[in-house]
Amino acid sequence: MGSGAVGSYYGARLARSGCDVVFLLRSDWEVVMRRGFSIEEQTEESFQIYPVRGYRRTEEMGTCDLVIIALKATSREALRQLLPPLLGPETAVVALQNGLGNEEWLARGFPNRAILGGIVFACLTRTGPGKVKNTGFGKIELGSHRGSDTALLQDVAALFERAEVPCAVVASLEAARWRKLAWNIPFNGISVAAGGCDVGEILRDSELRRLTVGLMEEIAAVAARHELPLPEGWIERMMADTARMGPYRPSSLLDFLAGRAIEVEAIWGEPLRRAQRAGVLTPRLQTIYALLRALDRRANTPQGITPS
């Protein structure tokens, strides 16, 4: 579900490896049906997928063995209608999304069902309808929301591995989510709040770099308080990995520049609320959350500068 960078990339990889992939393509249906998917790789061969089994509405798709949700966390309301037609009695769901609360929301709305979460460590950019550029990494971490589903996790991981996507099954999905948040919270947030910086510019600016590390330390403290500590040296490793990404623009920045809503609550709001409930002070996170929430609201306020 979803033909943004994540859905197109992993869907195309799975299709190429022989999976029977059915795509929900809302805005891009016409172009993708005519031209297929075009995946540009950096370190391996680029490839096309054509023809594509694409649909505009989930009602036309039939039930699936596995539903991969690659819509933004901001699309939850739409999901409520989109998801049910795809669900047979045994259908499992993978939330390939950023932020916190996605699996909880799915588990509440669709109980007694295997809900997995996937965390993407990749630099994927949608460069046009059906076109995705992968400029680094590509790994997925996969975990189960309810903490069981061991066989299913192995099966899904095997599908990704067969599609040449490195995929690790993690014991704690929540711990993996915090590890990824330690990247998304600073880089996605600063890229938007600082007026459109790519990650290279953030790292080159001494004050933005200091802010990045400060935010990561706050996330590390919250994760540790939840007994899900970040691995030793994680912050240094993320900074080093990011330095190899060049002028990469996080997805929130691309969304913001394109006038789309950003995942304010999933990436910043929910982690902040968990920090507050756990009694951990996160002043930088509160600052960036407050600013992004206002920026997002104002960007989606038609009259422009001031609604007052």
Place this chain on the structure above:
Amino acid sequence: MGSGAVGSYYGARLARSGCDVVFLLRSDWEVVMRRGFSIEEQTEESFQIYPVRGYRRTEEMGTCDLVIIALKATSREALRQLLPPLLGPETAVVALQNGLGNEEWLARGFPNRAILGGIVFACLTRTGPGKVKNTGFGKIELGSHRGSDTALLQDVAALFERAEVPCAVVASLEAARWRKLAWNIPFNGISVAAGGCDVGEILRDSELRRLTVGLMEEIAAVAARHELPLPEGWIERMMADTARMGPYRPSSLLDFLAGRAIEVEAIWGEPLRRAQRAGVLTPRLQTIYALLRALDRRANTPQGITPS
């Protein structure tokens, strides 16, 4: 010096009260010479000043008894050239500016001279060349940089009082600067970083409001560490005063929206450096400083989105 909101307003008030005021008008000279100053008051009578003794260059103005600097702190380099022609042996200087470091800079460049600082508590908006609207307050606090100059301070305060500008002489100019910073740091900063919010919108947004108070508490801690504590109840009083300002836009927001540089170092950078030297943690201030510095730089980078 300067025909922004502050220079035009106080210069016009002093001229009306009988002072011999000579104005440096760089961009607005033609309009002001033709139409004079037009001051719109809220609670008292609006008034015009015409004709105006205005000049485009300080070389034409002659030396003065008192120079009132109403240029932004970002104009320091220009001041280096602009100020000397106005200075006779006994000329005193008043920095009617925001932020920290203005008087220090003047004292270094123009030693053995009385340097006063003035702090404006007013809601002044320049609505056009020579046109200023005062929507609240109007008070000035006046102090001496070197801590002496008692008779001079009384004389200058008397000039302002005669011009119907409430003017208080303060024992510690630095303490007064921190009191004002406790307003400028949150409201000027958030108004820009949150994408163009007026103070009313900041107060109505629960997270921006919480950030405002958090920033004020950081400033209070830094001021207290310097043994210049904010008065009891100051934060509550500023919040209450601000609630009466309505949809007021701080000067930094007007500058930013007009493509002018904002006073990043005087209002946020210098206070942050003093906090760091004093060993006071100010994570919200560092966050907002880092973001504003990047926003300001990017706004003044011709190629737009990304220089990398």
